[in-house]
Amino acid sequence: MxxxxxxxxxxxxxxxxxxxxxxxxxxxxxxxxxxLGGWDIALRLLVFCMVADYITGLLGALKLKKLNSEVMFWGGVRKGVVLQVIALCVLLDQFVGNESPVFRTIALYFYIGREGLSIIENLGVLNVWVPQAIKERLQQLNRSGNQHDRP
CATH class of the missing domain: 1.10.287 (Helix Hairpins)
Structure with a gap:
């Protein structure tokens, strides 16, 4: 050849x-x-965080011996819904004639932040060092009842 x-x-x-x-x-x-409005750095970061959250969540569930296929399935569905929200925001930006993707950017940053918090929680389960100030903030969120529904 x-x-x-x-x-x-x-x-x-x-x-x-x-x-x-x-x-x-x-x-x-x-x-x-x-x-989804193009494969820019914000979307790549969100997808990276989603994959990292899924993997660290899986590893945490394995460590705690609480692996549940239904929880994993719904976690994947939730991530799919997030991507649908991003697509909706792209359409909203087009609908209102935004030259810049305002709604998309806000949604991307919001979901990147949520995925980041979830990754940090998963790292705590895996006993990976997390700065004390972040641990305290997460404990405050948990005590105030603002924690999102997660296993």
């Missing part, structure tokens, strides 16, 4: 199935990114 064929098969796949699958993934990813 010469270098040209190798490069082509690496780019589009060695078989028709690989090419079709790659094309479908690219189409879905492009469409999703467009509905």
């Amino acid at each position: 010469n270098i040209g064929q190798l490069l082509i098969s690496a780019a589009v796949g060695a078989s028709a199935k690989e090419t079709a699958f790659g094309g479908a993934v690219a189409a879905i990813g492009t469409t999703t990114a467009a509905y």
Whole structure:
């Protein structure tokens, strides 16, 4: 196999199935990114935080021996709903004629903050060092009843 064929098969796949699958993934990813207002740093940060929260939550549940597939399922559904809210905010920005994505930006920052707090809580369960000031603030939130519904 010469270098040209190798490069082509690496780019589009060695078989028709690989090419079709790659094309479908690219189409879905492009469409999703467009509905979410583009694949900018804020959206990448939110997705990164969502994945980190899911993984640290899973690890915490394993550590506590409280792994529950239903809780994991609804956690994934919740993250999907968050992405739908981001898409709604993109549409709202377009509807009111915003030159800048005001609603989208507010929603992204809000959900990045929520995911960040959840990651910190999960790190505490995993006994990863968290600064004392953050631990105290989280305890104050828990005492005031503002904690979001989490396992």
